Amino acid sequence: MAEERLQTDILIIGGGAAGLNAALSAREAGREVVIMDKAVIERSGHFAGGIDHFAAYLNTGPSWDTREAYLDFTARSARGATNLEVVEKIYCDQLNTAIKRFDAVGCSLRRSDNTFFRTQSYGQPGPWWINFNGKRLKPLLGQAVRKAGCRVLDRVVTADILINEGQVCGAAGFHIRSGTFYVVQAKAVLIATGGTNRLYQNPTGLSFNCWMCPANTGDGEAIAYRAGARLANVEYLRMTLIPRGFSAAGLNALVGMGGILVNGTGEAFMKRYDPLGMKGPRYKLVEGVLGEIKAHRGPVFIDCRHLDPEALTHLVATLSYDKDTFPDFFEQKGIDLSRDLLEIATSEGMQGGPNEVCGSGIKIDADCATNVPGLFAAGNSADQCRSLHMATTSGIRAGCTMATYAANTDARGLPVYQPQLDGIRQRIYGPLNESRSMDWREFEDVLQRILTEGMGPVRSAWGMKQAWQNLDLLEKWKNEVRARTYHDLCRTQEVYNMLTVARCMITAARYRKESRFGQCHSRLDYPQTDDERWLGQIAVDRDTTGNPRTQFLPINYD
Amino acid sequence: MPPVFDANLCTGCGTCEDTCPLDVIYMDEQNGRSFAKYPEECWHCGSCRQECPVEAIQIRFPLRVMVPAGVVPY
CATH class of the missing domain: 3.90.700.10 (Succinate dehydrogenase/fumarate reductase flavoprotein, catalytic domain)
Structure with a gap:
C-alpha cells in the first residue's frame, strides 16, 4: 500500500465545526495545521447540510441573559455530568470570539437588520437559542480554513493516535478511495470527530436515517481510549423526538x-x-x-x-x-x-451527553487537554461539549491552547515509533483479506440489537450483563468482517469503533448504581438519583490487559 | 433511494461527489455522470442538492421513511 508522510505542529482529526474553528485559531497563533477528515471539509460532519441554532447569553439586561444564569442552568440541568470551571473557560470565555467568528467567515448569527432572532426551549430560563441560516456554514468555514493556509487531507480516516514515550506524536489513517496509508507527525493532536451514532436500532430499519450524522461513529472516542485517554459521561443514552x-x-x-x-x-x-x-x-x-x-x-x-x-x-x-x-x-x-x-x-438511541449544554466522550480539562500529553479534544467528542455553541467555542479554545503547547514543545515533536505503525497497518488492512466472509452491515446490525435490548431507556444489572456477554460473542466475529473496497474498509473501522464505545458505555452504566437524567440512565434496580454517592462523573479508561476500567470522579457544585 | 440525478441535466462536474459527507455519490466511469453507489448510506442531508450547479438533483425519500409502521423498540 502506498504511504504518505507529513509533519506539522498541530494535527486536527475531524473537520467539523469544532475542528475547523480550532484550525483557524491555531493558524491565527502562527502554527502549522493539518486537518484529516473522512469526507471533504466543506460538507462534512453533523453540520454538513446546515444548522439553525446557536445557544448564547448576550448580556442584554435580564438576569437570564448572563454568564451566571448560563452556569446556574448548566449546574442544575447537567448536575453530576458538567464541570463548571471547564465550561467557563471553554464556553463562556470564548463566546464573544465565537460570535465574531461567524461574522468573519460570512455566516452571521444576526438577521439583516442586525438583530438576533431568539427562541426558548428545553428548560432554559430564557430565549438563548439564536435562530440563523447556517446552511452555508460548513462551506464557508472550509474555505476560510484553506485560505488560512491549513493543509487539508480530505477523505482520510484516522485509524490510531501515534504515541512515543507516553506522548502523542501524530496519527495514522488511510484514504477511503485510494487506500493510501497516511502518517502525520505532530506535536499536538486534536480529536474533534463528533459523537457516537448508529449504535442503536433505527425504527425504520435504515441505519443511516439517524438524527445526528451517521459518519460520526465514536471514532475519536475509540482511538483516544486506545491511546490511554479517559472517557466520561459515556453511560448516558440520548434520544430525541422526530417526525x-x-x-x-x-x-x-x-x-x-x-x-x-x-x-x-x-x-x-x-x-x-x-x-x-x-x-x-x-x-x-x-x-x-x-x-x-x-x-x-x-x-x-x-x-x-x-x-x-x-x-x-x-x-x-x-x-x-x-x-x-x-x-x-x-x-x-x-x-x-x-x-x-x-x-x-x-x-433511535445514541450515546450522548444528557442535554444541550453538556456532552460525553473524551474527558477534557479547561484547556481542552486530555490526560495523555499532547492529546486534546473538542466539540461533541469531548465530555463537556455539545451543540454548535460548544463545538465553536471549544474549538477556538483548543486551537489557542494547542498553539501554546506546540510552541513549547521542542523541535518537531517526537519521532514515530515504527513498531506501532507496523501494527496499525496490519490491523487496518486486515479486513481486505479474502478469507473473511462477514459484511460490516451484519456486524453493525447485531451490535445495534444488543445495545437496543440491554442499554435502552430501562436498564438493569442483569440486562446489562447480558448485553456485555453478547458483545463478547460478537467480538469473536470481529476478524470475520470483510471489506471489498476502501469505502467498506472505512465502514469496518466504524463498526469496530462503535463496539469499543459500546463496551465503555456498558462498563460505566453498570458501575453507576443509581438513575440520572430520566431515560438517559434509568435503572430498574436503582431507580432513584443518589447525589450522596453518585454526584460526579464515571471515567472509563483502558487497563493494562486492554479492558475498560472505571473511576468515580466526584464534582462539587457548592 | 435519495438522491435522484437527472441524467439530462447532469454535466458530470463531480461537485456532488465531493460534497457528500457519507461517500455515497460516485461518478459512473462509463457515462461520466453521478450516481448513488451506496444509496442506503444516505443521510438525506441535502448537501449534494445544495451544491449542484445545474439543479440536477432531487431528494426522493425511501419507502420506509415515507410509510413508517411497525413495532417501535421502546
Whole structure:
C-alpha cells in the first residue's frame, strides 16, 4: 500500500465545526495545521447540510441573559455530568470570539437588520437559542480554513493516535478511495470527530436515517481510549423526538416556535410529565411520548396549527436550515403544518451527553487537554461539549491552547515509533483479506440489537450483563468482517469503533448504581438519583490487559 | 433511494461527489455522470442538492421513511 508522510505542529482529526474553528485559531497563533477528515471539509460532519441554532447569553439586561444564569442552568440541568470551571473557560470565555467568528467567515448569527432572532426551549430560563441560516456554514468555514493556509487531507480516516514515550506524536489513517496509508507527525493532536451514532436500532430499519450524522461513529472516542485517554459521561443514552419515519434534527425549532405535543385523543399531555410542559428538557419530551405510547394513548402528534402565519413561515424556513430536506419530506408526505398534525416518534438511541449544554466522550480539562500529553479534544467528542455553541467555542479554545503547547514543545515533536505503525497497518488492512466472509452491515446490525435490548431507556444489572456477554460473542466475529473496497474498509473501522464505545458505555452504566437524567440512565434496580454517592462523573479508561476500567470522579457544585 | 440525478441535466462536474459527507455519490466511469453507489448510506442531508450547479438533483425519500409502521423498540 502506498504511504504518505507529513509533519506539522498541530494535527486536527475531524473537520467539523469544532475542528475547523480550532484550525483557524491555531493558524491565527502562527502554527502549522493539518486537518484529516473522512469526507471533504466543506460538507462534512453533523453540520454538513446546515444548522439553525446557536445557544448564547448576550448580556442584554435580564438576569437570564448572563454568564451566571448560563452556569446556574448548566449546574442544575447537567448536575453530576458538567464541570463548571471547564465550561467557563471553554464556553463562556470564548463566546464573544465565537460570535465574531461567524461574522468573519460570512455566516452571521444576526438577521439583516442586525438583530438576533431568539427562541426558548428545553428548560432554559430564557430565549438563548439564536435562530440563523447556517446552511452555508460548513462551506464557508472550509474555505476560510484553506485560505488560512491549513493543509487539508480530505477523505482520510484516522485509524490510531501515534504515541512515543507516553506522548502523542501524530496519527495514522488511510484514504477511503485510494487506500493510501497516511502518517502525520505532530506535536499536538486534536480529536474533534463528533459523537457516537448508529449504535442503536433505527425504527425504520435504515441505519443511516439517524438524527445526528451517521459518519460520526465514536471514532475519536475509540482511538483516544486506545491511546490511554479517559472517557466520561459515556453511560448516558440520548434520544430525541422526530417526525415518525424521518430521523431529522428540528425538534428545537418545532418546540421553540410553540408546537404542542398531543396524544391520540387530542390531549396536550406534557404537563403530566414536566411542570414546564412543552418548555421542559428534551429527555422529558421523550419520556412523555414514550409514556403515552406505552399507555396506549398513541399515536402522538405535534400540533402547530395555532401558530400565526408569520411564525409558521419562520418555522418551516428554520427547519430547512437545520435539515435541508425537511420541506421535501413535508411535500412528499403531503403535510402542511398550518392544516395538518405531524406524527411524532422517538428516535433511535445514541450515546450522548444528557442535554444541550453538556456532552460525553473524551474527558477534557479547561484547556481542552486530555490526560495523555499532547492529546486534546473538542466539540461533541469531548465530555463537556455539545451543540454548535460548544463545538465553536471549544474549538477556538483548543486551537489557542494547542498553539501554546506546540510552541513549547521542542523541535518537531517526537519521532514515530515504527513498531506501532507496523501494527496499525496490519490491523487496518486486515479486513481486505479474502478469507473473511462477514459484511460490516451484519456486524453493525447485531451490535445495534444488543445495545437496543440491554442499554435502552430501562436498564438493569442483569440486562446489562447480558448485553456485555453478547458483545463478547460478537467480538469473536470481529476478524470475520470483510471489506471489498476502501469505502467498506472505512465502514469496518466504524463498526469496530462503535463496539469499543459500546463496551465503555456498558462498563460505566453498570458501575453507576443509581438513575440520572430520566431515560438517559434509568435503572430498574436503582431507580432513584443518589447525589450522596453518585454526584460526579464515571471515567472509563483502558487497563493494562486492554479492558475498560472505571473511576468515580466526584464534582462539587457548592 | 435519495438522491435522484437527472441524467439530462447532469454535466458530470463531480461537485456532488465531493460534497457528500457519507461517500455515497460516485461518478459512473462509463457515462461520466453521478450516481448513488451506496444509496442506503444516505443521510438525506441535502448537501449534494445544495451544491449542484445545474439543479440536477432531487431528494426522493425511501419507502420506509415515507410509510413508517411497525413495532417501535421502546
